[in-house]
Amino acid sequence: MELKIEHLSKRFKDKTAVDDVSLTLTSGVWGLLGANGAGKTTLMRMIADIMVPTNGAIYYDGQDIHEMGKAYRELFGFLPQDFGYSRDFTVKDYLEYMAALKDVPARETSRKINHLLDILTLSDVKRKKIAKLSGGMKRRVGIAQAMLNDPKILVMDEPTAGLDPGERVRFRNFISEFSHDRIVLISTHIVSDVEYIATRNAIMKDGKIVDVGTTDELVKQIEGKVWTCTIPARDLDKYEMRLRIINQRGEDNNQVSIRYLSDKSEIEGSITISPRLEDLYLWLFPQADLSKEGN
Known part of the structure; x- marks a missing residue:
């Protein structure tokens, strides 16, 4: 099984959101990483066949997905950043409605809905209106419909x-x-969500795919660039002004343990440590705010 993206581009007037992207997705979990404005959402909307590319095409096992039409939609699941629902829908009503739209056989609908409600711990709220749920519960309803x-x-x-x-x-x-014998593509700024389960990751920057590989392969490019040391708490502000500090933890005796990115040691006593995927993300996207990313 493969989903082949060939020379895909999408332009909006004077802006190119996706720029000549070629990528072949195979079975397993794929992480799609990139800062706001990198083009991730636009790329996913074209993969979902709800946005027409300016150039290029996408093929599922050799067939153009646009030409496949309904056949492609039947084997596709999509969770956008914001999924639409009527404010009058309960969780169960909404999932039954979506199952009908997806042509899920009536005899299987209840079983599948109950299974997903159980896995996503939504059984207790299945008769509540979605509009009254917390943000996390609404997200789980979106995952269920996908x-x-x-x-x-x-x-x-x-x-x-x-x-x-x-x-x-x-x-x-x-x-x-779930990803066994399936293709799962996850775009997220919570890098730990894909670091340990992704078969491979694709990194997107300025509308282009700039790197593809396993987590271990990708983080090799910043080996020797992740440092840790302990400094006096009174000096933290000074170092924050000139270093890319990515983590800090208060210690005893007014000390602070910091983790920072740099080509070389910047503080006496610093030692290099093994890089993580989040370190690479922040190295490639130094202005990224992990609390707000996601487009």
């Missing part, structure tokens, strides 16, 4: 936004198991 038709290709834009840490762990485990 998976109703047991898709062969599942694309999710910021699926864990609003989920608490425990819910994110359950989601990762569920997706890791």
